[in-house]
Amino acid sequence: MGQKLQAQDWPNLNKYQKDNLRLQNEPTTSNSVVFMGDSITEFWSNVAPQYFQTHNYINRGISGQTTPQMLIRFRADVIALKPSIVVILAGVNDIAENTGPATLEMITNNIFSMIELAKAHNIKVILCSVLPAFDFPWNPNQNPATKIMALNNLLINYADVNAITFVDYYSAMVDDRNGLPLIYSADGVHPNKTGYEVMARLVQQAIQLNSTK
Template identity: 60%
Template sequence: MKKRKLFLILFLLSMLSTDFAFAQDWAQLSKYKAENAKLKAPVPGEQRVVFMGNSITEGWSNHNPEFFEGKPYINRGISGQTTPQMLVRFRPDVIDLKPAVVVILAGTNDIAGNTGPMTLEEIMGNIVSMAELAKANGIKVVLSSVLPAYDYKWSPGKDPVTKIATLNGMLKSYAAKNNLVYLDYYSAMADDRKGMQEKYTYDGVHPNKDGYLVMGPMADAAIAKALAQE
């Protein structure tokens, strides 16, 4: 009985420690701080690209690291993040790295409610703010569609099928009106019920290597298109 109580106390203390650390660095500004400090400014002619996103972006380097090899691509994805968190860290993790292009992939965790309830308009507002910050600093913007998801295992019942489709329509419209490149992963990866095709995912939300192999050439083409814009 005493061992069970001790285990429970230690478990609760670990949870409190985790919650405290999260509260102290809600946007996880510390995650890439050391790497950012070591990163030198782009050399003349270097077309640096930063990938800003959540676990789908962060996981790209784990499941398909070859995509980044030999390219001036920098991964700044953080698992679980929502658009307000990305907006807070957009300056140190994107602007200060002086890229030519930023590829923004965001929104699915907002729909899942990872940092609380958010409307599609609020999600879109945060993405627009990131795009405006990038443009104000001479950075070309690629707006990625949210990837298809039929449901979230960690947060069921949020109707992602409808919300993702609506948000993607908002992103596509904004990109067209503001001369930004829209990167449509969704159409290439969705199945008949508007979830992700099984062959491209290991859990219905995150791509596996085959999923990233689909996304890679699409991202390369979108980046080239952005770089060619006046």
């Protein structure tokens, strides 16, 4: 029975359920920040935990997830925690087709829906560019670099039109083949400690900007 229930939990709502309940029962803080994403967000707390610990930020990344999964769990893992800011980093696993083929429109529709949900609940949004990737080790020969650039252009334009803070990890980390260089990543997709230090510096500026608004 337990295995059947787990198989049906496609968005993995169970992963953070207990911790979400714990946080909801604690006194709310007006300056809490939730990071919503996939493995790049989840592994940040493992590779460079001091960033989240120092600032008391909440990590809601789940490895392998695509934007439809994140959209389903957005209420439970973000809105219910009543943060002042949500940092959204999503889309690379859609391009990798982790849950099946996805067009750029499908990806952006899900990301924009998350943003609209956040805004409806007075949560400020920081939208992040997808990190560069020349190839995916778990699903090779997909030629993701061009798709990532196209997705990022759509995200930048949306952020600009809707006055949303945009964090451009891509430009700060991309190499000459439009991938993620070894200095920032061992596998070309997931950042190492140096990569996360670059990301922390950029997103921290955006969080401070939104904290003073």
